[in-house]
Amino acid sequence: MKPKYHAALWGLTILLLLLTVIATAILYRSGEKYSFLYSLPAFLLVGVTGFTLLDSHKNRVRYIAKLSQECTEAELATFQQLDMGLCVVDEDGILLHYNDYFNEHILDAEDMFGKKLDTFLPLDVSLDFQEIHWQDCYYQVKAVSYQGEEKNLTAFLWRDITELEKIRQDYQNSRPCVILIVVDNYEDLIQNTKESVRLELSASIEKLLEQFISQTNGILKRLRNDKFIAVLEEEHVQALIAEKFRILDDARNIHADDKNCVTFSIGVGEGAASMQESETWAAQCLDMALGRGGDQAAVKSDEGFRFFGGVSKGVEKKSRAKTRIIAEAIQDLILNSSNVYLMGHRFGDLDSIGSACGLAGAVRLMEIPVNVIVDPEKNLSKQLISLAEAEMGKELFLTPKQAVDTITDDTLLIIVDTHNKDILESQELYQAAKKVVVIDHHRKNINYVDNALVFHHEPYASSACEMVTELLQYFKLDDSVNSCCADCLLSGIMLDTKNFVMRTGVRTFEAAAYLKKIGADTVKVKGLFSGSIEAYKSRAKIVGSAEIIGCHAIAVAPENTPEIRLVAPQAADELLSISHVDAAFVIYAVKDSVSISARSLGAVNVQVVMEQLGGGGHQTMAATQIQNTTPEEAKNQLLAVLADIRTD
Numbered sequence: 001m002k003p004k005y006h007a008a009l010w011g012l013t014i015l016l017l018l019l020t021v022i023a024t025a026i027l028y029r030s031g032e033k034y035s036f037l038y039s040l041p042a043f044l045l046v047g048v049t050g051f052t053l054l055d056s057h058k059n060r061v062r063y064i065a066k067l068s069q070e071c072t073e074a075e076l077a078t079f080q081q082l083d084m085g086l087c088v089v090d091e092d093g094i095l096l097h098y099n100d101y102f103n104e105h106i107l108d109a110e111d112m113f114g115k116k117l118d119t120f121l122p123l124d125v126s127l128d129f130q131e132i133h134w135q136d137c138y139y140q141v142k143a144v145s146y147q148g149e150e151k152n153l154t155a156f157l158w159r160d161i162t163e164l165e166k167i168r169q170d171y172q173n174s175r176p177c178v179i180l181i182v183v184d185n186y187e188d189l190i191q192n193t194k195e196s197v198r199l200e201l202s203a204s205i206e207k208l209l210e211q212f213i214s215q216t217n218g219i220l221k222r223l224r225n226d227k228f229i230a231v232l233e234e235e236h237v238q239a240l241i242a243e244k245f246r247i248l249d250d251a252r253n254i255h256a257d258d259k260n261c262v263t264f265s266i267g268v269g270e271g272a273a274s275m276q277e278s279e280t281w282a283a284q285c286l287d288m289a290l291g292r293g294g295d296q297a298a299v300k301s302d303e304g305f306r307f308f309g310g311v312s313k314g315v316e317k318k319s320r321a322k323t324r325i326i327a328e329a330i331q332d333l334i335l336n337s338s339n340v341y342l343m344g345h346r347f348g349d350l351d352s353i354g355s356a357c358g359l360a361g362a363v364r365l366m367e368i369p370v371n372v373i374v375d376p377e378k379n380l381s382k383q384l385i386s387l388a389e390a391e392m393g394k395e396l397f398l399t400p401k402q403a404v405d406t407i408t409d410d411t412l413l414i415i416v417d418t419h420n421k422d423i424l425e426s427q428e429l430y431q432a433a434k435k436v437v438v439i440d441h442h443r444k445n446i447n448y449v450d451n452a453l454v455f456h457h458e459p460y461a462s463s464a465c466e467m468v469t470e471l472l473q474y475f476k477l478d479d480s481v482n483s484c485c486a487d488c489l490l491s492g493i494m495l496d497t498k499n500f501v502m503r504t505g506v507r508t509f510e511a512a513a514y515l516k517k518i519g520a521d522t523v524k525v526k527g528l529f530s531g532s533i534e535a536y537k538s539r540a541k542i543v544g545s546a547e548i549i550g551c552h553a554i555a556v557a558p559e560n561t562p563e564i565r566l567v568a569p570q571a572a573d574e575l576l577s578i579s580h581v582d583a584a585f586v587i588y589a590v591k592d593s594v595s596i597s598a599r600s601l602g603a604v605n606v607q608v609v610m611e612q613l614g615g616g617g618h619q620t621m622a623a624t625q626i627q628n629t630t631p632e633e634a635k636n637q638l639l640a641v642l643a644d645i646r647t648d
Contacts, residue, residue, distance in 0.1 A: 085139070085158030089117050090151045093125045106134065106158060117156075125154065131161070138165040172271075173235035178278040180267040180286045181209070184294035186226035189256040197256065204254045205262060212247050237270055237299075241308070245297040248309040252295075265289040266297035291444025292607075293459040293619065305446050307611075320470065320507075326456045327474035330414075330437055331366070333453060337412035337435065339369040341403055343425045344464075345418040347565055348374055350528065352417040353381045354492035355439070355464040357388045358472070359414065360396060361485030365477045371398045373425055380566050383528050384488060391484040400426035409434045416440070417464035417492075419448045419457060420616070439467055443607055445616050459618075462508045465492030469511040483519030490520040491528045498573060502601075502620050531570075535563045542571040542586060551604070552642060553581045556631045557588035564588045565595075569623075572599040583609075585638060587631050594634040598622045612641045 079086055085102035089095055093116045103109055106121070118125055122132055123141065132139045140159045145152060183189075183205060190198045202225070209228060213220040218232035232240075240247075245266060254262040267286030269278035285298035288305060292298075296309035334340055340363050344352030356372045363370040374385065374397055388396060398406075404426065407413075413433035415424065419440040424430050430449070438452045441461040449455070461467050469489050472481060493512055497504045500512070516522070538561045546555035553575040557564055568586040575584035576599055583604035586597045596613065598606035599621055606622040613634075615624020626634050 084160065086155065087117065087158070088153055088155045089125060090153055093117050096153070102158060105137075105160070106139075108135075123156070125156075137162045173233060173238075175234045175271070176231050176275055176278065177234050177237045177272070178269045178275065178282040179230040179232060179237070180282045181228040181230065182265045182286060182290065183226040184263045184265050184290070185260065186262075189260055189262065193256065201254070201256055201262070205251075208247070208250055208254065212250075231275075234270065237268060240268075240297075241299060241306075245308045248295060248297060263295035264297075265294045268297065268299040270299050270301040288444050288446075291448075291457055291459060293443050307608075320474075323467075323470045324474045326454060327471045329454050330456070330471065331475050333412055333435065333437060334363055334366055334368055337368065338408060338410040339371070340412045340414060341371055341373055341398075341407065341429070341433075342414050342416060343373040343403075343429060344416050345420075345423045346375075346378065346425055348379045348381055348417075348425065349492075350381050350384055350488075350495040351463045351465055351492035353379065353384055354488040354490075354495075355416045355468045356414075357384070357392070357396070358465060358481065358485045358489035358492075359416065359439075359468050361392070361481035362472050362475055362477060365479060365481065366475075370396075371403065372396055373398055373400055373403045373429060375400060375425065381528075383530075384491060387524075387528070388484060388488060391482070400429055404429050404432060407432050411435070412437065414439065415449060415452075416468070418442065419455070420445045421447050421449055439464060439471075441467055443616065443618060460505065462503045462505065463493050463496035465489040465496075466508055466511045469493075469515060470507070473514060480518040483521065486515045486518050486520035487525050487528075490515045490522070491525045494525060494529075496621070503618065531563070531566065535567050535570075538562055538564070538567045539571045539574065542567065543574050546575055546584075548578070548581065549639070550642075551580060551582040553578060553584040554635065554638065555584075555586050556635060557586060559589060561588065564590070568595070568597040569599065569621075572597045575599070576601055587634050587638070589631050590625075593625050593627045594629050594631050595625045596623060596634060596638060598624075609638075609641055609645065612644075613637060 080099045082099055082101055085099065085106050087095060087098035087102050095112050095115055095117050098107070098112075112120065117123055122134060124130060125143070128143045130141050132141055138161050140161050142157045142159070144155045144157070146155070147153075189201060193201075206222075209220055209230075213230060213232075216232050216236035218230055218236060220228060220230045222228050248264055248266070251262045251264045256262070265286060267282040267284070267289055269281030269285065272278035272281055281300040285300045285305070289296050289298040289307075292307070296307055299306045299308070340360075342356035342360055342363075344356055348356075353372065353374055356374075360370045360372055372388075376385070376397070376399060379385070385397065407429065411433065412435045413430065414437045415430070416439045418424065419438050419442065421427065421430065430436070436449060436452045437454045437456070438449050439456045441458055441464055443459045444457065456467065456471075458467055465488075490512060493508065493515075494500070496502075497508060500508070512520075538557075542555050542557050542561070545558075546553045555571060555575065557568060557571075561567060568588050572584040572586045575581060575586075583598065583600040583606055585599075585606075588595055588597075596610065596615070598610055598617070600606045600619070602620055605619045607617050607619050610617055610622035610624045613624040613626060615622060617623055626637070629637075
């Protein structure tokens with residue numbers, strides 16, 4: 001009987017009972033002595049009807065209870081036979097129930113009831129959805145939480161997606177990646193060589209690349225004498241990354257003569273959405289590899305840039321054609337600007353401020369207003385600034401705040417000795433400038449100034465002062481810059497080459513000779529390197545506290561060391577004079593951060609070391625600054641990086 005009819009009969013029965021009682025009462029009051037006998041059939045009818053309805057309700061409850069039990073049993077049977085894993089855990093992660101599939105495929109038929117699930121499976125019970133690799137299979141695991149009688153319970157459904165994962169991996173491994181390869185020093189290698197040597201060198205390079213491509217299913221094409229393009233599947237690109245681009249080492253085994261060997265720069269666009277995007281990424285990577293000195297591979301993916309190699313020195317270019325073209329472009333920009341601001345990096349040194357002062361002398365000869373932007377307190381070149389103020393006028397220098405207040409849309413901002421946005425003397429001034437030029441020699445960093453009208457970047461140059469000196473020789477000027485500018489430029493070259501010992505090429509000596517020719521005074525320049533007796537004692541104390549770990553000398557400077565920013569790199573240089581020391585690191589605290597000054601003689605690429613700690617620089621000179629740490633913690637981080645490099 002349907003519930004709505006059941007309720008209606010109950011209502012009619014109750015109504016009949018009420019009418020019977022009322023009729024009996026009326027008859028009794030009217031004097032009918034046996035009135036209840038007339039109502040007896042009605043009472044019997046009501047009783048029979050009520051009993052029937054009660055029995056019907058009990059039967060319905062029994063039926064529902066039986067049906068519910070049968071449904072529960074059906075659910076349990078279905079769960080046991082599901083073609084996916086099912087397990088239930090309580091709020092403590094204890095396994096309370098699982099089906100046959102879970103037991104056979106995931107637990108290998110082991111009894112795990114009552115054990116904590118995440119102790120024997122790589123499962124995070126706090127996640128609603130996750131993917132898990134377990135026993136050569138891949139699973140999508142979905143969590144469903146519900147309130148039990150005593151505890152909160154969570155059911156996990158395990159769906160096997162191994163086939164889908166294999167399809168996805170096959171798709172990813174087969175995606176094409178573009179690789180651009182450039183022979184760094186091809187023109188210099190074949191210059192003044194016999195035709196037979198050129199042919200042999202070209203054949204050796206092609207043979208190496210053909211062997212490289214034969215190990216894959218990709219294609220290789222020569223674009224010009226020194227540039228190649230390859231298209232490989234990502235599976236083979238991952239193999240190249242795993243072996244850290246061994247082809248770079250193989251290339252260095254090809255020699256043009258006793259001194260010069262072949263080096264490659266490689267750009268890889270990995271995981272791009274299209275072939276066009278992959279080619280664009282590869283071109284960016286190649287530019288980064290060349291900008292960091294060559295002899296290395298750069299890989300760009302969605303996660304950013306990765307670099308491999310870079311163990312050899314940057315190859316010096318003998319041709320000055322590029323410098324001449326750059327000089328003409330910069331001079332045109334200067335002449336078409338209302339004024340020029342020259343700015344280096346924070347805590348400007350002799351190379352940063354010296355190159356700015358030297359270039360300022362040339363701009364003055366063009367009769368364009370020019371200023372050097374420098375913090376008068378936070379710099380490492382107070383003696384040079386005093387010299388320039390005495391001979392070129394105090395009006396030459398402006399503070400960053402003064403420059404920001406006076407800059408116009410027609411002002412040309414020339415950035416020297418850095419291309420990293422994060423370490424500019426004034427980021428506010430850079431952001432306000434509409435026209436920007438960059439002149440720098442540091443190996444290219446990811447966070448470089450990307451809106452420059454002219455980006456003059458030569459990682460093989462010894463210093464920014466060397467680059468500015470070469471530009472001066474191609475500027476169309478009525479006269480040479482004054483001797484003070486020559487002194488400033490020579491001081492920067494001497495600083496970065498350690499008195500013509502490190503990173504010194506033919507063009508470095510040619511630049512120094514030109515500066516000497518126009519009046520540079522070596523005695524006066526030497527005086528710019530003099531320091532106080534306190535700084536000398538501090539340097540000696542740091543050197544004395546150093547410890548030798550392998551081929552590395554590591555020193556932690558005492559707190560409150562005077563002139564520490566100037567003393568630390570000097571101490572690192574002195575540590576290199578110790579026998580069997582290939583690299584030196586001086587760690588010192590500055591306010592809420594810790595800095596590391598790194599130096600080497602070339603056997604250790606300190607740029608790679610400092611990059612892993614958030615810094616950068618050159619192969620032989622680099623530095624970093626680590627926030628919110630202590631010198632001891634910074635030392636431990638440095639040791640961990642050095643250990644990883646040794647392992648590699």
